[in-house]
Amino acid sequence: MAEASTRKVSRVKKDIISELPGNIHEYILGCLPIQDAVRTSVLSTRWRHTWTMTPHLIFDNQFLCRMMVKISKYTDPELKALKFVSVINKALLLHNGPIVSFSIEFPSYECDSRIFHDFIDQWIPVLSRKSIKQLSLDDFKLGEYTAHHFSSLDLTHLRLISFWFSYTSTSGGFTYLTNLELINVAISKQCIFDCPVLEKLTLVVCTGLSHTNFHAPKLKCLHQMCDEISLAGFENLGLKNLTEFSCGLCNCLSELEPSETSNLAKVLCSLHNIEIIYIAAEFIQFLAGGGSLRNLSKPLHNLKTLNISGINFVDSDIISCLLCLIRSAPNLCKLNISADIYTEFSVYGDLRKDYRVGDLDDFTIDQLKIVTLSYFEGRRAELELVKYLLAHAPLLKTMSIHRHAIVTKDVSLLIAEEMLQYTRASSRAQIRYLEQPVVINVFEGFECFYT
Known part of the structure; x- marks a missing residue:
């Protein structure tokens, strides 16, 4: 009995986690908030310094909230900022290994932001x-602060939010940078960022910045969310290697200046290698300016996925623009469309007028397999689009439709009965109804900057 009890106690005391390899320990700590990772130092002598080897120092929103509670007893903004950065300084001082990633979310109020900028300059040599x-x-x-020498770091990924970035040509280039995200960033003057190996560029509501400010010959992904748009940056894109492109506009284009030639052609005709396109917010309205086209002069042969959100099915120019994109992508496989939920709603019965989205000719979308339509209201233009796609997609597998909440059950039944009568080029094509919409948002996480 005593021997069995001893074996039981031995099994209980056995520390399986501590016996794991060091890289597993680092992975576990990397999944914890930074405060909890540091607290593991009290577990045992073996864990005392383990957190100091974690390659990821992430001072995120959870850390920020805890720190704001701790420093709330102080009233001086400068003292609050010093207390905040002192914790980060201590973590950097005690850290013993390489740091792969370093992320900080600073307080947005009650602290002197000049202190943060001063310490960023001190952290850069350490990093x-x-x-x-x-x-x-x-x-x-x-704020107008001294330029931080980010280019002195051998970064592969840089993300800046709400910065005044006074970059100058003398600051050097970003030799190793492959991914750059600038959100609500402003520059003091027009300048060129030298990024010879940059592959992904994200610009969200930036002042004085567009993709034309970057020398990036290997750029493959370009994501932009703008306050305003100009064709000046698109006429000579120099983006022939792009495989993924997205653009959205924050503001309504009710006062958009008329264009003599198609904006759609100006923006997309040079994107010969494009595979994925996201069109967000008001950008589809911009593309529809300058007259409608049946096809682009140079087909987008590599385009496989087309995502469009916020499309207004009341505007015939926008619908023509949509059809032009579909016809110009002979190898399109997946089509995701989300209707504008703010367009004035009309009941199904009011839409039974003579409206067609296009001629049902011999044109086929040979590779199209998946279609999703979100916030479907049953407008005549929407129904004609469904009819058009079903009749021209011989490989179509599923068409998933999410009905707008405002559509009543009686109207839904009428819509379903009509769609059952449509001709289908694919014998396997199925129409499915979704409870939730398909979210089309390449700018996920940046909503606060454009809503």
């Missing part, structure tokens, strides 16, 4: 010695 590759700074306040 350089730690061989940092990924840097993310969320400052929340714009």
Whole structure:
């Protein structure tokens, strides 16, 4: 009995986690908030310094909230900022290994932001010695501060939020940068960022910045969310290697200046290798300017996925633009469309007028297999689009439709009965109804900057 009891106690005391390899320990700590990772130092002598080897130092929103509670007893903004950065300084001082990624979300109020900028300049040399590759700074306040020498770091990924970025040509280039995200960033003057290996560029509501400010010959993914749009940046794109492109506009284009030639052609005709397109917010309205086209002069042979959100099915120019995109993508496989939920609703019975989205000719969408339509209201233009796609997609497998909540059951039944009568080019084509819409948002996580 005593021997069995001893074996039982031995099994209970056995520390399986501590016996795991060091890289597993680092992975576990990397999944914890930074405060909890540091607290593991009290578990045992073996764990005392384990957190100091974690390659990811992430001072995220959870850390920010905890710190704001701790420093709330102080009233001086400068003292609050110093207390905040002192914790980060201590973590950097005690850290013993390389730092792959370093991320901070700074307080947006009650603290002196000048302190943060001063300490960023002090951290950059430390991070350089730690061989940092990924840097993310969320400052929340714009201000004219001394330029931070981010280009002195061998970064592969840089993310800046709410920064005044006074970059100059003398600051050097970003030799190793492959992914750059600038959100609510402003620059002091027009300048060119030298990024010879940059592959992905994201610009969200930036002032004085567009893709034309970058020398990036290997750019493959370009994501832009703008306050305003100009064709000046698209006429000579120099983006022939792009495989993924997205653009959205924050503001309504009710006062859009008329264009003499098609905006759609100007923007997309040079994107010969494009595979995925996201068209968000008001950008579809911009593309529809300058007259409708049946096809682009140069087909988008590589385009496989087309995502459009916020399309107004009341505007015939926008619908023509949509059809032009579909016809110009002979190898399109997946089509995702989300209707504009703010367009004035009309009941199904009011839409039974003579409206057609296009001629039912011999044109076929040979590779189209998946279609999703979200916030479907049963407008005549929507029904004609469904009819058009069913009749021209011989390989279509599923057409998934999410009905707008405002559509009544009686109207839904009428819509379903009509669609059952449509001719289908594919014998396998099925119409499915979704409870939830398919979210089309390449800018996920940046909603606060354009809603």
